[in-house]
Structure formats: structure tokens, C-alpha cells
């Protein structure tokens with residue numbers, strides 16, 4: 001597995017606040033939260049660098065990231081109020097860790113998004 005910081009979190013080599021785990025997906029709190037709730041969901045066994053690298057046979061894995069986020073939101077009680085999920089792909093989206101991840105943002109009304117900086 002490519003040695004990103006997220007691979008090291010999966011191997012428990014560096015600490016993270018893990019809030020969700022199943023067979024395929026790990027969810028942990030973002031170290032620099034952009035909302036009251038900010039959790040990252042990552043595949044545990046496939047270190048896919050970017051969304052652009054996902055092959056058709058890996059489509060279900062991306063779905064599992066989304067379902068894990070939705071399950072976490074229901075379990076933690078903020079699904080009714082709502083939340084946002086985001087995947088950044090490469091430079092213009094500001095991707096900094098090249099192991100695909102889904103951001104779950106919640107806990108307060110969120111501002112609009114997608115504005116060029």
C-alpha cells in the first residue's frame with residue numbers, strides 16, 4: 001500500500017480519533033476540522049490516489065464510503081439536520097492526501113461551496 005499518512009493511520013502507526021470502522025472502511029476525525037463535525041472515510045485495503053484513479057470494478061468501494069458516512073450521521077443523530085459529503089480530486093480541489101477519502105461535514109448550517117478562490 002502506498003505510504004500516505006492515511007495508510008499509517010490504517011496501520012495504527014500514528015494516532016487518529018477513529019469513530020467508524022467496518023470491514024472495508026475506516027472513519028476518523030479530521031485533524032483540522034472545517035465544521036463542528038468533520039470526519040474522513042477512507043478505504044482500508046485499496047490505496048487509490050485520486051477519484052480519477054477509481055476503476056469501474058472499484059465503484060462499490062466508493063459507494064461504501066458514502067454509506068459509511070450516512071450510517072455514521074444517523075448513528076450520531078445529525079442525519080435529520082443534514083450534512084455534506086465532499087471528495088476532493090487533485091490540485092484545483094485542494095487535494096492534499098493521495099489516498100481517496102470522503103469528507104463528512106455537519107453540525108451547523110454550512111456555507112455555499114465551489115466558489116473559485
Ligand code: AMP
Pocket residue numbers: 005016029030031032033040087088094095096097098
Ligand atoms: P484533502 O484536502 O481533501 O486531501 O483532505 C485531506 C484532509 O486530511 C485535510 O482536511 C486534513 O486536515 C486531513 N488530515 C491530514 N492529516 C491528518 C491526520 N493525521 N489525521 C486526521 N486528518 C488529517
